[in-house]
Amino acid sequence: MLAGFLGLLAVSCGSSRSALQSGGDVKVPNQTEASTYRAECEQAILEARESLSTLEKHEGDATVESVLRPYNDLLRLLSNQEGKASLLRNVHPDKQVREAADWCEQELAKVGTDLELSHPIFEVVSRVDLKGADPRTRRFHTLLLRDYRRAGVDKSAEVREKIKKLQQELVKVGQDFGQNIRSDVREIWLESAEELAGLPQDYRDKHLPNKEGKIRITTDYPDYIPFMTFAKNDLRRKELYKVFRNRAWPKNDASLKRMLEIRYELANLLGFQDWADYVTEDKMIRTAEAAQDFIDKASALAKPRAEQDMQELLDRLKQIEPEAVSVGDWQKAYLEELVKRDKYKFDSQQLRPYFQYKRVQQGILDLTARMFGVRFRKAQLPVWHESVEAFEMLEGGRVIGRFYLDMHPREEKYKHAAAFPLKVGMEGAQIPEAALVCNFPGGDGSAGLMDHNNVETFLHEFGHLLHHLFAGKGQQWVTQSGIATEWDFVEAPSQLLEEWAWEFEVLKTFAKNAADEVIPEELVSKLRRSRDFGKGLFVSHQMYYAALSLGFYDRDPKDLDTTALAVELQAKYSPFAYVDGTHFQVSFGHLFGYSATYYTYMWSLVIAHDLFDSFQSAGLLNTDLCRKYRTKVLEPGGSKDAADLVKDFLGRPFEFAAFEAWLSKG
Numbered sequence: 206m207l208a209g210f211l212g213l214l215a216v217s218c219g220s221s222r223s224a225l226q227s228g229g230d231v232k233v234p235n236q237t238e239a240s241t242y243r244a245e246c247e248q249a250i251l252e253a254r255e256s257l258s259t260l261e262k263h264e265g266d267a268t269v270e271s272v273l274r275p276y277n278d279l280l281r282l283l284s285n286q287e288g289k290a291s292l293l294r295n296v297h298p299d300k301q302v303r304e305a306a307d308w309c310e311q312e313l314a315k316v317g318t319d320l321e322l323s324h325p326i327f328e329v330v331s332r333v334d335l336k337g338a339d340p341r342t343r344r345f346h347t348l349l350l351r352d353y354r355r356a357g358v359d360k361s362a363e364v365r366e367k368i369k370k371l372q373q374e375l376v377k378v379g380q381d382f383g384q385n386i387r388s389d390v391r392e393i394w395l396e397s398a399e400e401l402a403g404l405p406q407d408y409r410d411k412h413l414p415n416k417e418g419k420i421r422i423t424t425d426y427p428d429y430i431p432f433m434t435f436a437k438n439d440l441r442r443k444e445l446y447k448v449f450r451n452r453a454w455p456k457n458d459a460s461l462k463r464m465l466e467i468r469y470e471l472a473n474l475l476g477f478q479d480w481a482d483y484v485t486e487d488k489m490i491r492t493a494e495a496a497q498d499f500i501d502k503a504s505a506l507a508k509p510r511a512e513q514d515m516q517e518l519l520d521r522l523k524q525i526e527p528e529a530v531s532v533g534d535w536q537k538a539y540l541e542e543l544v545k546r547d548k549y550k551f552d553s554q555q556l557r558p559y560f561q562y563k564r565v566q567q568g569i570l571d572l573t574a575r576m577f578g579v580r581f582r583k584a585q586l587p588v589w590h591e592s593v594e595a596f597e598m599l600e601g602g603r604v605i606g607r608f609y610l611d612m613h614p615r616e617e618k619y620k621h622a623a624a625f626p627l628k629v630g631m632e633g634a635q636i637p638e639a640a641l642v643c644n645f646p647g648g649d650g651s652a653g654l655m656d657h658n659n660v661e662t663f664l665h666e667f668g669h670l671l672h673h674l675f676a677g678k679g680q681q682w683v684t685q686s687g688i689a690t691e692w693d694f695v696e697a698p699s700q701l702l703e704e705w706a707w708e709f710e711v712l713k714t715f716a717k718n719a720a721d722e723v724i725p726e727e728l729v730s731k732l733r734r735s736r737d738f739g740k741g742l743f744v745s746h747q748m749y750y751a752a753l754s755l756g757f758y759d760r761d762p763k764d765l766d767t768t769a770l771a772v773e774l775q776a777k778y779s780p781f782a783y784v785d786g787t788h789f790q791v792s793f794g795h796l797f798g799y800s801a802t803y804y805t806y807m808w809s810l811v812i813a814h815d816l817f818d819s820f821q822s823a824g825l826l827n828t829d830l831c832r833k834y835r836t837k838v839l840e841p842g843g844s845k846d847a848a849d850l851v852k853d854f855l856g857r858p859f860e861f862a863a864f865e866a867w868l869s870k871g
Contacts, residue, residue, distance in 0.1 A: 630677015
């Protein structure tokens with residue numbers, strides 16, 4: 206997942222010692238720190254307002270140097286501060302700092318909206334003389350004018366004022382939506398250690414009975430995912446599933462409805478039928494109708510395989526419950542594990558001793574350094590928590606990027622896994638920065654034994670991070686630097702990098718147990734053979750999420766019952782029936798960030814499989830091909846349309862064939 210948004214203002218973040226403590230000397234955050242950070246943000250906003258006013262008063266010739274450069278500098282100032290606020294409100298351990306970041310993000314959004322809707326600036330940008338300008342400058346100008354019109358700059362003063370108020374409210378509603386998810390950690394209590402049957406020993410060791418003999422299991426990922434995968438107790442799995450699918454309920458019900466209302470009204474004011482119609486216009490897919498067609502096509506392709514997968518799960522369930530007639534969503538992960546053990550002689554718990562967090566981290570750094578011709582080293586940079594590590598990325602002895610790894614869970618921290626783009630790279634001005642925020646085992650003195658899907662997730666998010674850092678090379682325009690490509694392409698590079706988690710030649714370099722024994726090749730072979738099972742169910746269920754995302758935004762939400770629509774769409778697209786009493790939609794954070802475009806994940810997967818075919822042919826560790834991919838796809842950032850980047854690498858437009866072959870394989 207990529208955190209933040211990519212619009213007129215690119216998401217990025219600066220590093221300031223006022224709000225980020227130095228590594229190795231972390232102190233308890235206090236009111237002074239929050240006040241200092243807020244003062245810094247206030248100063249940045251003041252500077253931004255002054256720059257905005259100067260641009261509005263511009264007289265004389267409108268040139269690249271007199272208009273576009275100052276405009277770009279303003280974008281950079283805003284994006285640095287907005288990214289910092291986005292990161293701090295999601296990860297900082299001090300509530301007062303998080304609240305200051307919330308405020309800062311809201312105020313920055315006001316400046317951004319004023320900039321987007323400034324008719325005087327639009328007019329001066331419109332008359333910029335592009336004689337002699339290079340292609341990237343022309344693209345910056347063309348898309349800038351497009352985004353101005355999409356923002357509503359050509360509407361009446363009354364309409365622009367309405368848009369401003371709605372945009373400002375949307376920021377606050379979105380913050381509340383995310384905060385309600387982040388802070389709502391729910392739990393179940395087991396009666397005894399017997400109810401941990403099936404779970405690995407290190408999990409059991411961390412979940413000991415309290416004085417009353419009861420054991421707490423939370424909805425945080427390090428608790429939830431292993432329990433749903435390995436716990437034999439079906440009733441307890443269902444109980445945990447239900448509390449997990451009710452996070453932020455009912456609190457977020459009102460926030461979600463208001464979010465939908467605001468976006469529908471905005472779309473109408475901007476001349477669009479609904480938000481789905483508006484938000485898809487500047488994506489690769491172009492229209493909401495095309496997005497729906499894609500969802501239906503992918504769903505139809507997956508259906509035969511999903512039915513086959515489901516029958517295997519049901520057959521396995523009947524060995525436990527002879528009277529069973531269907532498989533519940535809470536049973537999916539557990540039964541998949543059993544089928545893989547029976548059919549492929551593969552037990553995923555056998556992998557965990559070989560995936561110690563620190564070794565996985567170093568292995569991924571070494572792997573990607575080799576692939577892309579760079580070097581990573583620890584850096585003494587400001588951090589926001591003692592568990593956070595900072596790194597520099599070097600090429601030819603020169604630092605070309607910086608990043609942070611915040612990889613273990615803690616209270617009030619972002620609950621999922623995401624790459625937060627921080628500073629965008631600007632030639633001669635600043636190098637790119639990013640932060641990886643995850644919730645993996647470890648960080649508590651333990652070895653941090655990871656499941657294989659944790660390793661995949663690490664690679665996925667690191668793919669986002671590398672995309673952002675590499676796309677900062679040689680850039681001069683903010684909206685082309687970093688992951689500034691179309692939103693429905695951003696997941697393709699990260700999904701592509703996941704594939705390296707399945708190769709023995711890769712895993713053997715870092716997958717070692719406590720005795721320093723390398724993961725057995727036969728175990729990896731079993732892992733690979735078991736991989737194909739369940740892919741039909743995966744695609745089908747993902748298309749339910751995509752349909753939900755699109756369906757909430759392709760209509761007037763006035764009388765919308767979000768739970769009823771979620772139930773209806775689940776029945777249409779997912780092989781798994783709705784579980785009464787759950788309200789998944791209110792904890793589906795993508796409904797704010799991705800809004801109507803969750804189809805992005807599967808759309809990007811189609812492209813990723815097409816790209817991966819090249820690596821399968823040439824070899825995953827073929828450095829020449831890796832460097833070509835870096836220069837043709839990653840480094841250009843938003844300087845070209847995503848479809849052209851893919852064509853530059855493949856030598857042809859992307860196709861569905863590789864995705865269809867993957868779906869039918871096995």
